[in-house]
Amino acid sequence: MSERKASVERNTLETQIKVAINLDGTGQAKFDVGVPFLEHMLDQIARHGLIDLDIFCKGDLHIDDHHTVEDVGITLGQAFAKAVGDKKGMTRYGHSYVPLDEALSRVVIDFSGRPGLVMNVPYTRATVGGFDVDLFQEFFQGFVNHAQVSLHIDNLRGTNTHHQIETVFKAFGRALRMALELDPRMAGQMPSTKGCL
Numbered sequence: 001m002s003e004r005k006a007s008v009e010r011n012t013l014e015t016q017i018k019v020a021i022n023l024d025g026t027g028q029a030k031f032d033v034g035v036p037f038l039e040h041m042l043d044q045i046a047r048h049g050l051i052d053l054d055i056f057c058k059g060d061l062h063i064d065d066h067h068t069v070e071d072v073g074i075t076l077g078q079a080f081a082k083a084v085g086d087k088k089g090m091t092r093y094g095h096s097y098v099p100l101d102e103a104l105s106r107v108v109i110d111f112s113g114r115p116g117l118v119m120n121v122p123y124t125r126a127t128v129g130g131f132d133v134d135l136f137q138e139f140f141q142g143f144v145n146h147a148q149v150s151l152h153i154d155n156l157r158g159t160n161t162h163h164q165i166e167t168v169f170k171a172f173g174r175a176l177r178m179a180l181e182l183d184p185r186m187a188g189q190m191p192s193t194k195g196c197l
Contacts, residue, residue, distance in 0.1 A: 004180075006082035010075040014067040015059040021178040023180050025052025033057045033072060035065050037131040038139075042072075043168040048098075048173030049149030049180075065135055073139035077146030084180070087111060092191040094179030098171040105167035107175040109151050113197040117141055121168060125161040133161060136168070154161040 004023040013015070029046035031039040033055055046053040055076070059068030084090065095108040097117050105121075117140055123133045153172070158164040183191075190196060 002085065004083045004085065007078060008075055008079045010031060010071065010078065012067075012071070015057055015071040017059075017071055017075045018054075018056045018073045019072075019078045019112065020052075020054040021051035021076075021083050024050075024084050025081075026050060027052070028052045029086070029134070031055050033068065034061050035068055035131065037129055037157030038065070038069055041136075041165065044166060044169035045173040045176065048170050049176040051173070051176065051180075054061050055170055059190070065082045065132065066138065069135040070138040074146050077143040077148075080143075080147040080149075084111060086190075087197045088188055088190050089182050089186045090191060091181045091183050091186075094115060094175035094177065094181075096171040096174035096178065097166045098174060100158075100163045100167045101160070102169045103160060103163035104156045105158075105164065105171045106154045106156060107168065107171035109149055109172075109175045109179050111148075111179055111197060112150045113148050114150060115145045115148055117144040117153075119153040120152070121153065121155040121164060123161050123164060124159055128165065130161050136165065 007020045009018050027047040027050050029043055031042055034038050057068055057072055092111050097106050153168055155164045
């Protein structure tokens with residue numbers, strides 16, 4: 001089995017980003033993004049997905065967080081697409097339910113080769129610690145478009161917005177872990193009747 005690692009750089013007039021990823025890691029992570037709440041959520045992906053993840057971003061935060069959050073999602077998606085390789089032997093599908101006190105979220109993912117996002121998170125507040133929670137839609141849209149995955153995100157209940165978001169990211173990490181798992185019964189086989197993904 002080849003190593004499922006990737007490094008991606010993305011440079012625009014708005015952001016300069018470097019992402020390094022190991023899909024078969026232990027959940028080690030380093031972040032220098034400039035948006036603390038986003039870094040807290042990225043840490044959930046690494047820890048609960050058992051993915052080693054380093055992300056550096058220098059963005060135009062003097063304007064707002066939008067470009068940084070969206071472009072980190074884009075670049076992370078590019079790194080995933082590169083790291084999964086031909087997808088032979090991988091489980092492909094993943095799902096997870098995660099609770100946190102009163103909140104409960106469900107995330108389902110398919111490494112289908114086709115981008116699609118359905119996101120239903122009825123936030124109870126517009127901001128958490130000054131962070132605009134609507135930006136997470138941009139993060140996941142960027143990820144989906146560039147990782148080429150189908151992703152369904154549902155916050156089923158919750159009254160604390162921090163809890164709502166954290167359950168989404170923890171469930172996302174766990175769903176990734178399941179989908180990325182190599183299935184010994186599928187060794188060398190493409191998890192699709194089409195023969196490609």
